[in-house]
C-alpha cells in the first residue's frame with residue numbers, strides 16, 4: 001500500500017524529526033509538512049535547512065488539519081505535548097511518536113487524546129549519538145526495525161496506514177505490547193548506553209591514568225563506548241526515568257552476571273570465562289548472519305554515522 005498524506009506535522013525537529021523530514025520530502029509522503037518545536041532558535045535552523053513547508057513554535061497551531069502527527073521529543077516531554085495538541089487535532093488524524101520507551105509515553109499521551117483521533121505509539125530502532133536538526137539525514141530508517149505498540153481497540157485501518165508509512169521509509173515493522181517493548185529495549189539499547197556512560201565516567205575519574213592517556217591510547221572498544229556516551233543527556237535522562245523498572249531489573253541481572261565473571265577471574269576459573277566468551281561470540285555471529293550488522297560495508301544503505 002502506498003501512502004501519501006495531505007499534511008504531516010512534525011513536533012520536535014531533532015535527529016529523528018529532521019531525518020523524518022528529509023525522507024518525507026524525498027519520498028513524497030506528504031503534500032505539506034509542518035514543523036513545530038519549542039525553541040525559536042531550533043525552529044529557525046529547521047527553516048534554514050528547509051525541513052518543512054511551514055514553521056511554528058505552537059504545537060497546537062501546527063496540528064490543525066494534519067492527517068499524521070509525529071511527536072519526536074524527549075520522552076519526558078510527551079504529556080505536555082499531548083495536552084498542547086489535544087484541543088486542535090483534526091477528526092480522524094493519526095497521532096504517533098518515536099520515543100525510546102513506550103509504556104510511559106502511552107500513559108502520558110493516551111488520556112489526553114480525543115476519541116476522534118487514532119493514537120498509536122511507535123519506536124524506530126534507528127539513530128545515532130547526535131542530536132538537533134543538523135544531525136538528521138535521509139535513509140536513517142532504511143532497513144531498520146520500527147516497533148508499533150497498538151492498544152486494545154486501536155483502529156486496524158489507522159494501524160495499517162501507519163505501518164505503510166514506516167514501510168515507505170524502508171523500515172520493517174513489528175507490533176508489540178508496550179511492557180514487552182520496554183523490557184526488550186532495556187537490555188538491547190538502554191543498558192548498553194548506561195554501561196557506556198558509566199565506563200567513560202570511570203575512566204575519567206581514574207587518578208592513576210591521565211585524561212590525555214585515555215584519549216591517546218583508547219582502543220577501538222573504548223572508542224565505541226565513547227560514541228554511545230556522547231549521546232544526548234536530556235534524551236537519556238528521560239529514558240532512565242521513564243523505563244525505570246525494566247532498566248533496574250536488567251541492571252540487577254547485569255550486576256549478578258558481572259559478579260560471576262569477577263569471581264571467575266579472581267579464582268582463575270578459565271573454563272568459565274572461556275565458556276561465556278564462546279557463547280557471546282555466537283550472538284555476534286547470529287547478528288551478522290541475520291544481516292543486522294549495521295557497521296558492515298554491505299548493509300546496503302547510508303551508514304547511520306555517515307554525517308559527521
Ligand SMILES: NC(=O)C1=CN([C@@H]2O[C@H](COP(=O)(O)OP(=O)(O)OC[C@H]3O[C@@H](n4cnc5c(N)ncnc54)[C@H](O)[C@@H]3O)[C@@H](O)[C@H]2O)C=CC1
Nearest residue numbers: 012013014015016038072073075077099100127128131132
Ligand atoms: N537519538 C536516537 O538515536 C533516537 C531517539 N529516539 C527517540 O526520539 C525522540 C527524539 O530524539 P532525538 O530526535 O534524538 O532528540 P533531539 O534532542 O535531537 O531532538 C528533540 C527535539 O524535541 C524538541 N523538544 C523538546 N521538548 C519539546 C517540547 N516540550 N515541545 C516541542 N518540542 C520539544 C527539541 O527542541 C528538539 O527539536 C526521543 O524520545 C528519543 O527517545 C528514538 C530512536 C533513536
Ligand SMILES: O=C(O)C(=O)Cc1ccc(O)cc1
Nearest residue numbers: 100124125126127128129189
Ligand atoms: O546510536 C546508537 O547506537 C543507538 O543505539 C541509537 C538509538 C538510540 C535510541 C533508540 O531508542 C534507538 C536507537
